[in-house]
Amino acid sequence: MTDLDRQVISDWLDTRAFGRNIEVHETIGSTNKRARDLALAGAPNGTVVVADEQVDGRGRRGRSWLSPKGTGIWMSVVIRPGFEASLAPRITVIAALSISEAVYVATGCRPSIKWPNDLIMGNKKVCGILTEIKADDSYTDYVIAGIGLNVSTRTDQFPGDLAMSATSIYEETGTLPDRNRLIADILNSFEYMYESLTQPGGFDRLRMQYRDLCLTLGRRVRISGVNEEFEAIAKDISDDCALVVELDDGTKREILSGDVSVRGIAGYI
Ligand code: BTN
Numbered sequence: 001m002t003d004l005d006r007q008v009i010s011d012w013l014d015t016r017a018f019g020r021n022i023e024v025h026e027t028i029g030s031t032n033k034r035a036r037d038l039a040l041a042g043a044p045n046g047t048v049v050v051a052d053e054q055v056d057g058r059g060r061r062g063r064s065w066l067s068p069k070g071t072g073i074w075m076s077v078v079i080r081p082g083f084e085a086s087l088a089p090r091i092t093v094i095a096a097l098s099i100s101e102a103v104y105v106a107t108g109c110r111p112s113i114k115w116p117n118d119l120i121m122g123n124k125k126v127c128g129i130l131t132e133i134k135a136d137d138s139y140t141d142y143v144i145a146g147i148g149l150n151v152s153t154r155t156d157q158f159p160g161d162l163a164m165s166a167t168s169i170y171e172e173t174g175t176l177p178d179r180n181r182l183i184a185d186i187l188n189s190f191e192y193m194y195e196s197l198t199q200p201g202g203f204d205r206l207r208m209q210y211r212d213l214c215l216t217l218g219r220r221v222r223i224s225g226v227n228e229e230f231e232a233i234a235k236d237i238s239d240d241c242a243l244v245v246e247l248d249d250g251t252k253r254e255i256l257s258g259d260v261s262v263r264g265i266a267g268y269i
Pocket of ligand 1: 127
């Protein structure tokens with residue numbers, strides 16, 4: 001795989017802010033942690049931290065994120081949205097859309113999205129997004145969008161059971177896209193979508209695209225919350241990015257967070 005190269009990434013960028021301030025690390029603990037430190041120190045909107053390897057990569061719900069050297073895109077973007085915290089889930093929606101679009105441009109195959117923020121190819125997870133936020137009721141200081149995209153990982157590199165549920169672009173498409181170009185393409189779409197969030201009807205158009213790519217909708221799902229677990233049919237994505245589900249007794253509920261597995265052809269994913 002081609003090495004990560006700050007200059008090559010910059011040459012492919014077509015943005016005003018996203019990626020214009022960028023750190024490229026050979027090895028780091030976690031790009032999200034570094035991005036948070038930079039955000040707390042006042043880093044501007046669109047600051048990016050990317051690494052060839054993470055030794056303490058973090059996933060959702062306190063899990064770790066496997067990030068071996070040279071095999072993927074481990075990247076965090078600092079965003080300073082001019083909107084309140086309740087709208088922050090929109091950042092995750094557009095992160096997922098922009099990654100899906102960039103992978104499609106690079107490979108001709110379009111990953112689907114498993115609500116809220118997993119990208120799926122061939123019924124397995126190819127990318128996860130970890131969004132961290134610092135905000136109070138009225139003001140969002142920053143959102144960190146952390147992206148973990150498996151590019152060249154071979155199935156036998158995923159330890160244990162992970163090989164059953166995780167995949168990479170290479171495993172699914174047989175292509176090895178240039179990571180520098182892919183990073184720039186993700187940032188190009190991400191900024192474009194981020195700017196359209198503030199335009200009239202902007203989020204509605206993006207939500208429509210998200211619905212089209214969201215494999216969760218129309219399927220039977222199992223939701224595991226902190227204190228409960230239940231099954232339902234996933235119906236829609238609400239204006240505040242919640243998953244709208246219908247229970248077997250016909251009642252509707254809006255799920256804002258929780259682990260959601262989707263019943264597919266080969267069991268739940
Ligand atoms: C998930 O659990 O699905 C989210 C995984 C997010 C992993 C990425 S890799 C880059 C960034 N730095 C981290 O430590 N985590 C995120």
